Amino acid sequence: MKFADLSSATDYLASLTRHGVHPELDSISKVLSELGSPQDKFPAIQITGTNGKGSTCVILDLIYRRAGLRAGLFTSPHLLDVRERIRIDGTLVETDVFLEAMQSVCLAQEKTGVSLTFFETLTAVSFLVFSLSRIDLAVLEVGMGGRWDATSLCVPEVSVLTSLAKDHTEILGDTLELILQEKAAIGRSGKPFVGTIPPEVLPEWERQRSLRGFRPLLRGQDFDGKWEGETEAGERAFSFSGQALSGTYRSSLTAEYQLHNLLTALATVSVAPWPVSQETVRGALLHLFHSGRWEPVPGFSAFLDGAHNPEAAEHLVRQIQAVRQENGKVAFLSGFLREKDWRSMAHIFTEAGDHFFLTVPPGTNGVEPLTIASYLREQRPGIDCRTGSFKEICQSAFNWVAGEPDRLLVVTGSLYLVAGVQKWLSGDDSPLHAGERTSASPPS
Template identity: 30%
Template sequence: MNYSELDYRKSIDYLHSLEKFGIKLGLERIKKLLAALGNPEKDFKTIHVAGTNGKGSVCAMIASVLKESNYKTGLYTSPHLIDFRERIVINGKKIPKQKISVLIKDMRRVADKMRPHPTYFEFITALAFKYFSEQKVDFAVVEVGMGGRFDATNVIYPEVSIITNVSFEHTEHLGKTIKKIAKEKAGIIKCGRPVITSAKGVALKVIENKCKELKSNLIILDEKSFDEKDMNINNQKFVLYGVKEDYNLTSRLVGKHQMLNACCAVACAELLGIRKGYVIKGIKNVFWPGRFEVVQKNPVIILDGAHNPDGIKALKNTLVKIFGNKKIFFVISICSDKDIEKMIREIAPLVKEIVITKHAVMNRAANPLVIKKLAEKHVSKYANNIVVKKTVKTALNYVRKKARKDDIICVTGSIFTVAGAKEVL
């Protein structure tokens, strides 16, 4: 191991040490930290993306389109799957290890003197903005971490704000009603700057009212914004009806929900004046791991980070669309703060065998025995094969030994479950 690798590991250890400061919503600390760093977030144009589901995919699509348009494009997302550096990317290339070490060393001189100390997410958000500034990106596509209004990313004044959709999540921080959660997400809307959303119902009304208040033009998208042509395990083809023109698109991100996500990305591209050819190429080339990602065939192994009822419903619909009523081996671990029963009930009719396990991230995984009890209630109507394994690795190894070449294995329940599978595969 050379010095730079050792230094990098120490830097990552330092970042992990910041987790002790917990989740603290608010902008005071991040603004103070960024000011001490020279306000790097003001050095480039930004696109800001919030939403319960799909915001990472939308970010990846927009970044891909901007890259094809020859813009130097930063992409800041969370969480990561395997490597921390996945969070901070320029034109598809992860931030170098040495650069992380240097930036953290410099930033600690400021952050470690602050009281209260910046949280983990605040620190890495500032790190991303500092890196993008130093590298002179033209655009940064920025994914909200949690909510929006008091999220550490909400210090930017974006060219476009996007709110994909709104459903129940992080209710202990964002509120226990859709109206309250939508209000938090609508907090990213800035005066006079355009807004794109595919939200519905009460959430849409909240967003509409906020846009009226701030005189921001609102583009509303729904399933009438596209027509599906073909969907298979490798890609999908669809016609997307943009605000300015229509697009015949092919994408490796599969599922009807991804077509709607593409509508958000294309609407953003149109607002930015991106040429049609670049849009088509950007959507075709985008890859976003852990989203209906097929990592093996014979048997088929699919990794999907669906982590809440709406995400699981979208996954189920995609599985049915591609495979019909074929029964599936599920490997699943779910975070304890999710509506586990709704998620299990949603996939129950598709289950051939369900293997319940526990992912290894920050002790957030639900007790497998809790999930098993719910599976016995809902899955047993369709299949009697309910198994518990200690780790994602042992669960996946168990299923791979049982599955035949024509079977389907789906690993889901959390992006952390997918991460555990990727370390094995």
């Protein structure tokens, strides 16, 4: 199969979403073998977790690039351009390189007689691009779980579990113990595994450690830290204590929930086989940016945040409560995917807001806005809910916050919604740069 341009490749990938998720690695193993096993040609850090994976990946990627290493970054999902998922030295993979890799992966499928899913295809493409680009290391974000995730065909030097909560329960299981079993499967014998484990599942974590032989490094036992003061000039200080790199730092990621991701990243660097100086780390942390994660909207008292499960919603509400003005009004511009626990998220959001602008995330079969409004009114009689088409509700929400310094608008509930609002605000399809703060990327 030959792709004429990025649009045709994107259309092909979209057609693969009907394949869903397959809990097996045989198909992609055959394709990678046909491609010459590109995943074996570079070392990697593999990161799983219910929340915080993407931010932790972005932090690690920038630290290692600032240390002079040629880093590959594979994350998901993308917001505006599928190439956002594959970056080399902080830059989107070039279109011609991406298309050539796509064609090679499709040819390998034809030769082996197998069909890959959307995520498997992009994982194979990333492995091939990274191997051809001769990177020094890859930072890989797990798509879901770990045991059957396509990224698990690499052998990581360090494994990371950012957080553990209930999400994708229809696939990973409906208890924390079952979910942990899936995520802990990325651990490798004799290699460090950085994690944060809820106390109630520590016995299962110990069982997994004994079974898999990884070397655990846990927050609260082996590393920890805290914020040191409030945000000033777009930066916030925090302290870190661990096996190495202990000290005080400043970060351009300032949201309450980003502390955990910063600590997890520093703990990972402290045990990874690529030495990085404390000064290099300090310099990198001042230039972080992660699109769609407590991202300020220039000219408005508004933020974009891709929280899309109850745990992330709780973290977001704590951030809102930390920054909202006394007696200030908070509104949510929200939409949810049907397969998510949207009722729990909507209920959590009512703890921080009295006004809701509701729509369907673009390009999805999302929950009907009137259904969400009905549920919210059951929870909070008299709550202000407005519904409408995507463009209408965006205009209404930003009109509500425009020129009102005591008001705060938060766009959240789905990364598809965040991407749609980004596109609506910019008026074009240009993706925002992720990973490093630039003139086009406002600080968090």
